[in-house]
Amino acid sequence: MLCPCGCGxxxxxxxxxxxxxxxxxxxDREARPTVRPSIWRRTGCGSHFNLVRGRVLWC
Incomplete structure (x- = not known):
C-alpha cells in the first residue's frame, strides 16, 4: 500500500x-480492512496510523 501521508x-x-x-x-462485511497493530514508519516521513475499517486514523 502507499503511505497515506502522500509521501509516495x-x-x-x-x-x-x-x-x-x-x-x-x-x-468486515463490506470488505474494509482493519490492520493490527498500528503502522509506524520509523524512517522516511515517520507516519504513525491505524487502519480501521478501511479508514486511516492518525496517531
Whole structure:
C-alpha cells in the first residue's frame, strides 16, 4: 500500500512468518480492512496510523 501521508512511499507489511514486526488483517462485511497493530514508519516521513475499517486514523 502507499503511505497515506502522500509521501509516495510504498509500505510493505509482514503478515506471515516468525520475524517481527508482524501485522494481522481482518475484513468486515463490506470488505474494509482493519490492520493490527498500528503502522509506524520509523524512517522516511515517520507516519504513525491505524487502519480501521478501511479508514486511516492518525496517531
Amino acid at each position: 512511499e510504498t509500505l510493505n507489511l509482514r503478515f506471515f512468518g516468525n520475524r517481527r514486526p508482524r501485522w494481522s488483517v481482518a475484513w
